[in-house]
Amino acid sequence: MKTDNTFESLLVNEQKELLRHAYALVGQREEAEELLQEVALRVLEKKDKFSLGTNFRGWVHRVMKSVFINMYRSKKRHASYCEPLDGIFYHVDNGSFGIMETASGFNDMYRVINGMPDMYSIPFKMLVSGFKYTEIAEKLNLPIGTVKSRIFLARKRLQAVLADYK
Known part of the structure; x- marks a missing residue:
């Protein structure tokens, strides 16, 4: 292992x-500096994992990528599941997501989602917000099969009501 000074x-x-x-990953100066700070702390904490003769540059850049992924996942997980992502609702089309293109389509979708009983709308909103099925099941204290079933039924309801927008 290298000396601390080196x-x-x-x-x-x-x-x-x-x-x-960091700037290439996040695209904003402040967030890039925050990521850099986190990486520097992580690298200093893990300096005993670095061994002499290995590529330091490759190692720290790999640490940066890992920290970035973890920060992204954490932010995604903590996003409010009751609000649309980035102010845009998405509609379901054969199991995939796409942007709702018209204001009336947006309003119809919003109306349909909010008109569903909470037992269907909340898991669906959480899924659209980026939660995984297992995370939804944990947060709502439900079996994963129940969560999947409720999301499936919410999708089917949306597809039926919004069939004109396909």
């Missing part, structure tokens, strides 16, 4: 490239 100097020398990589 390890830290390698990290300092890589900061500029790490910031570029």
